[in-house]
Amino acid sequence: MVNPDHLNVHVKRAEYAVRGAILLESEKIQREMNQDPSKYPFKKLIPCNIGNPQELLQKPIQYNRQVLSLVDCPDLIDKVGDSVPSDVVARAKDIVEAIGHPNRTGAYTNSKGYAFVREAVAQYIQERDGGVPASADDIFLTDGASPAVKAALQCFSGDPKVAFMIPLPQYPLYTATLAMLQMQAAPYYLNEENRWSLELSELERSYQEALREGKEVRGLCVINPGNPTGGVLSEKQILDVCLFAKKYNLLVLADEVYQANVYKVNPATGEREKFVSFKKVVGSYPELKGQPLISFHSTSKGITGECGRRGGYMECVNVHQDMMDMLLKLASVSLCSNVGGQLMMKLMLQGPKPGDASYDSWRRDCDGIFESMARRATMLVDGLNKIPGIRSQPIDGAMYAFASLDLPPGAIEAARARGMAPDAMWCMDLLRATGIIIVPGSGFGQRTGSFHFRTTILPPEDSMAEVVELISKFQRDFLAKYGGGKARL
Amino acid sequence: MVNPDHLNVHVKRAEYAVRGAILLESEKIQREMNQDPSKYPFKKLIPCNIGNPQELLQKPIQYNRQVLSLVDCPDLIDKVGDSVPSDVVARAKDIVEAIGHPNRTGAYTNSKGYAFVREAVAQYIQERDGGVPASADDIFLTDGASPAVKAALQCFSGDPKVAFMIPLPQYPLYTATLAMLQMQAAPYYLNEENRWSLELSELERSYQEALREGKEVRGLCVINPGNPTGGVLSEKQILDVCLFAKKYNLLVLADEVYQANVYKVNPATGEREKFVSFKKVVGSYPELKGQPLISFHSTSKGITGECGRRGGYMECVNVHQDMMDMLLKLASVSLCSNVGGQLMMKLMLQGPKPGDASYDSWRRDCDGIFESMARRATMLVDGLNKIPGIRSQPIDGAMYAFASLDLPPGAIEAARARGMAPDAMWCMDLLRATGIIIVPGSGFGQRTGSFHFRTTILPPEDSMAEVVELISKFQRDFLAKYGGGKARL
Numbered sequence: 001m002v003n004p005d006h007l008n009v010h011v012k013r014a015e016y017a018v019r020g021a022i023l024l025e026s027e028k029i030q031r032e033m034n035q036d037p038s039k040y041p042f043k044k045l046i047p048c049n050i051g052n053p054q055e056l057l058q059k060p061i062q063y064n065r066q067v068l069s070l071v072d073c074p075d076l077i078d079k080v081g082d083s084v085p086s087d088v089v090a091r092a093k094d095i096v097e098a099i100g101h102p103n104r105t106g107a108y109t110n111s112k113g114y115a116f117v118r119e120a121v122a123q124y125i126q127e128r129d130g131g132v133p134a135s136a137d138d139i140f141l142t143d144g145a146s147p148a149v150k151a152a153l154q155c156f157s158g159d160p161k162v163a164f165m166i167p168l169p170q171y172p173l174y175t176a177t178l179a180m181l182q183m184q185a186a187p188y189y190l191n192e193e194n195r196w197s198l199e200l201s202e203l204e205r206s207y208q209e210a211l212r213e214g215k216e217v218r219g220l221c222v223i224n225p226g227n228p229t230g231g232v233l234s235e236k237q238i239l240d241v242c243l244f245a246k247k248y249n250l251l252v253l254a255d256e257v258y259q260a261n262v263y264k265v266n267p268a269t270g271e272r273e274k275f276v277s278f279k280k281v282v283g284s285y286p287e288l289k290g291q292p293l294i295s296f297h298s299t300s301k302g303i304t305g306e307c308g309r310r311g312g313y314m315e316c317v318n319v320h321q322d323m324m325d326m327l328l329k330l331a332s333v334s335l336c337s338n339v340g341g342q343l344m345m346k347l348m349l350q351g352p353k354p355g356d357a358s359y360d361s362w363r364r365d366c367d368g369i370f371e372s373m374a375r376r377a378t379m380l381v382d383g384l385n386k387i388p389g390i391r392s393q394p395i396d397g398a399m400y401a402f403a404s405l406d407l408p409p410g411a412i413e414a415a416r417a418r419g420m421a422p423d424a425m426w427c428m429d430l431l432r433a434t435g436i437i438i439v440p441g442s443g444f445g446q447r448t449g450s451f452h453f454r455t456t457i458l459p460p461e462d463s464m465a466e467v468v469e470l471i472s473k474f475q476r477d478f479l480a481k482y483g484g485g486k487a488r489l
Numbered sequence: 490m491v492n493p494d495h496l497n498v499h500v501k502r503a504e505y506a507v508r509g510a511i512l513l514e515s516e517k518i519q520r521e522m523n524q525d526p527s528k529y530p531f532k533k534l535i536p537c538n539i540g541n542p543q544e545l546l547q548k549p550i551q552y553n554r555q556v557l558s559l560v561d562c563p564d565l566i567d568k569v570g571d572s573v574p575s576d577v578v579a580r581a582k583d584i585v586e587a588i589g590h591p592n593r594t595g596a597y598t599n600s601k602g603y604a605f606v607r608e609a610v611a612q613y614i615q616e617r618d619g620g621v622p623a624s625a626d627d628i629f630l631t632d633g634a635s636p637a638v639k640a641a642l643q644c645f646s647g648d649p650k651v652a653f654m655i656p657l658p659q660y661p662l663y664t665a666t667l668a669m670l671q672m673q674a675a676p677y678y679l680n681e682e683n684r685w686s687l688e689l690s691e692l693e694r695s696y697q698e699a700l701r702e703g704k705e706v707r708g709l710c711v712i713n714p715g716n717p718t719g720g721v722l723s724e725k726q727i728l729d730v731c732l733f734a735k736k737y738n739l740l741v742l743a744d745e746v747y748q749a750n751v752y753k754v755n756p757a758t759g760e761r762e763k764f765v766s767f768k769k770v771v772g773s774y775p776e777l778k779g780q781p782l783i784s785f786h787s788t789s790k791g792i793t794g795e796c797g798r799r800g801g802y803m804e805c806v807n808v809h810q811d812m813m814d815m816l817l818k819l820a821s822v823s824l825c826s827n828v829g830g831q832l833m834m835k836l837m838l839q840g841p842k843p844g845d846a847s848y849d850s851w852r853r854d855c856d857g858i859f860e861s862m863a864r865r866a867t868m869l870v871d872g873l874n875k876i877p878g879i880r881s882q883p884i885d886g887a888m889y890a891f892a893s894l895d896l897p898p899g900a901i902e903a904a905r906a907r908g909m910a911p912d913a914m915w916c917m918d919l920l921r922a923t924g925i926i927i928v929p930g931s932g933f934g935q936r937t938g939s940f941h942f943r944t945t946i947l948p949p950e951d952s953m954a955e956v957v958e959l960i961s962k963f964q965r966d967f968l969a970k971y972g973g974g975k976a977r978l
Contacts, residue, residue: 002781002808002811003738004812007644007812008647009647010647011819012811014822054594057593058592060594066565069558069561072554073551073555076555079569079572083565103549104544106543106549106798107541107542108544111508143799146823154497155497156495158500162495176822180643180819300597306595307595307824308596308598310828322493322501323491323493333505333665333669334635334636335508335799338632338797340561
């Protein structure tokens with residue numbers, strides 16, 4: 001009998017499409033199919049709505065799992081014999097020693113996380129960034145990246161005029177969290193025609209518009225590699241963004257959870273481009289001295305794909321001590337992030353070394369997953385671009401295509417009659433016809449009058465062609481039903 | 490350079506003493522001792538500030554760890570041979586099958602958690618409550634109890650007049666979360682003289698006072714068994730509380746994380762009293778039909794003590810569908826709670842059965858930990874009650890003594906001069922003299938003019954006498970320094 005009128009309107013209004021209406025409908029379909037397997041014209045659902053590689057049976061990296069398993073149960077360390085490689089046993093012993101005692105492996109850690117894991121994170125960052133210094137004191141280990149983003153934003157809430165700039169399209173964590181915290185979004189649009197690039201003139205336009213609307217802009221969120229867009233920023237673009245932030249005294253929140261998912265090939269060298277971090281740029285250019293930055297990372301993405309472990313970190317660079325104290329207090333109230341996620345983070349960032357017994361198979365596991373993802377990204381884009389009315393930019397990074405949809409006026413009218421966004425109707429009908437679960441562009445934000453959908457590159461290679469074919473057939477039927485041609489509004 | 494004036498004043502004001510100034514000081518002392526082991530008059534710190542059993546080397550229950558370990562690395566299931574009992578292998582196989590595939594054990598789960606774990610929770614609740622029905626649909630699995638409490642309160646925030654009734658003394662999660670969410674606390678005092686009992690007249694007084702202050706009271710938080718107090722409610726008291734809540738249309742939030750820590754012996758029967766849940770009372774008395782209740786549980790406490798796993802659940806009873814939708818949305822934005830915590834919850838609630846290969850040793854592990862806790866609770870209270878100026882109620886449940894401190898006027902003046910709460914000064918001086926880390930009563934809330942400290946029953950049995958002796962010697966020196974006698978204000 002909780003009175004619904006007493007519920008928080010800000011939470012009520014927040015939207016989170018990645019697990020929204022389409023997913024709820026898919027759960028209903030699954031229940032119906034459990035009763036009557038022939039009720040729908042497909043045998044199983046294909047979840048392409050979320051970057052959840054193991055759901056689609058991507059094999060976990062064995063080295064990580066073996067070490068985690070022995071640390072979870074240190075009594076096994078001396079019992080497994082030859083069933084795991086010698087370096088796995090040595091690594092597990094090292095971790096138990098760092099924790100301090102075999103009985104202590106399930107205790108609360110320090111609120112910021114195990115010191116030895118934070119040191120591993122700092123070491124990884126410093127190597128990644130060509131020697132730009134990193135400190136374990138600046139690292140918080142978190143239950144995935146999402147609660148870290150929320151904590152950072154919460155430090156600024158409490159005044160409804162406060163705004164953060166966010167990209168559109170965006171991962172809806174940002175709009176949902178800002179809404180729930182009674183803060184505002186100041187959106188800037190990415191340029192679809194140019195591989196979803198982030199352009200300085202658009203940042204400037206967005207900032208000035210926010211000022212005109214009376215918003216007080218405190219920071220700028222960037223997602224690189226881009227979710228949902230698949231775009232990847234160059235060092236020059238990152239420098240421009242940071243100089244912009246410095247000019248207006250904005251904190252940069254850099255969501256870099258896809259940093260190990262850059263597939264783009266440099267046309268000049270024929271080699272894959274390297275990920276450039278915001279931290280490296282802030283630490284390398286003297287004109288950015290003191291620029292505050294918080295960067296987020298996760299064990300869920302990359303080639304690790306350990307989503308359910310809820311492992312993450314944030315690195316706080318040039319952040320005022322008062323805010324560091326506040327982040328520590330927020331972490332303390334939740335006591336600590338989970339130890340499995342913390343350990344997975346260490347293992348993800350520090351695998352076996354050449355010469356270790358596990359090294360060759362680990363290298364093979366990692367390279368196999370990465371190369372397969374890169375191939376699937378290309379297969380997906382090429383396939384989508386052959387479908388009438390669908391167009392996808394290249395997937396330079398991350399795990400998604402964010403493809404545009406040309407919807408005929410008849411479809412737009414039909415959606416209006418059904419009380420749905422047109423791309424939501426398209427996704428809902430696709431689900432019912434094919435079992436493919438994807439997310440409409442309206443859940444991520446898009447320019448008015450344009451329509452999109454996001455789908456992951458995660459179906460196994462041998463079923464990607466089938467997924468594309470299912471979408472293609474559905475779209476041909478859809479266009480036949482509603483009449484082809486470009487949507488007009 | 491984030492401007493500290495832009496930071497959220499509500500987060501700034503929130504206090505969380507369990508990991509507050511005393512803990513920070515202890516970390517400084519540890520760093521100093523790493524440099525110079527003889528700097529302080531003790532060899533090591535004794536952390537009694539937090540219910541973290543494994544930090545004090547309580548041995549994890551092996552059955553739980555063995556199963557978890559095999560699920561973490563399903564490749565080991567067929568390799569461990571005789572190093573783990575046969576029922577452990579069978580249990581791990583069952584869980585992997587319930588997850589659906591050995592490659593899927595690290596994927597995001599449903600936002601509310603694995604269905605098979607929620608079903609196990611519902612089954613546990615129903616058995617615990619003598620058959621009162623429980624449904625998996627009402628269960629959310631969470632990263633420990635703390636984020637669940639926050640989510641429940643967040644559903645009501647957004648209006649600064651909104652208040653929840655909370656006990657004083659309380660676990661500071663409640664005051665901290667209410668402050669951060671810009672909500673208000675309407676405190677009711679527990680009756681120290683009567684084993685920290687919860688009295689109806691005080692609930693009424695508190696509610697009426699809140700109304701006079703213009704607060705809109707939406708709910709009532711109860712911690713049972715009590716943290717920090719160690720009190721345990723009878724069925725009659727729970728019924729009274731629920732009738733009170735019903736009368737004023739209040740949602741009950743029942744923090745029952747210590748439900749497996751009831752040590753109180755019924756003087757009539759000589760047997761340990763059984764924990765009575767709010768759910769059982771709400772479901773058993775017709776006059777409570779429809780009374781909304783959310784109950785919280787955790788893998789961190791009981792005899793499991795797996796704090797760092799961050800496993801928890803909340804059961805939502807008679808909660809309006811709009812609030813259920815809101816809780817689901819909040820869970821979705823964080824994707825899911827960590828899989829290790831979810832599995833630990835299942836293992837904690839459903840151990841091996843009589844006849845299983847692990848049963849006898851598991852039973853021995855569980856009983857050993859429980860009986861030792863009960864003995865330590867008695868040892869601690871008896872010891873503290875022999876120290877001049879310190880008085881503790883019996884510890885009927887949970888993991889703490891919340892002992893009162895008679896401080897001489899000289900000490901109160903000295904604390905004022907040092908800008909500290911008097912009990913905070915006492916705890917700080919105790920830490921520097923003995924290495925014992927405890928938490929001052931001012932961090933939990935106490936009647937004005939009274940002083941307390943909270944200390945855990947968790948030091949191993951063979952060092953409990955030493956801990957009590959260290960406190961005793963410190964207190965004698967303290968009284969000698971500041972003059973004995975009762976504090977006057």
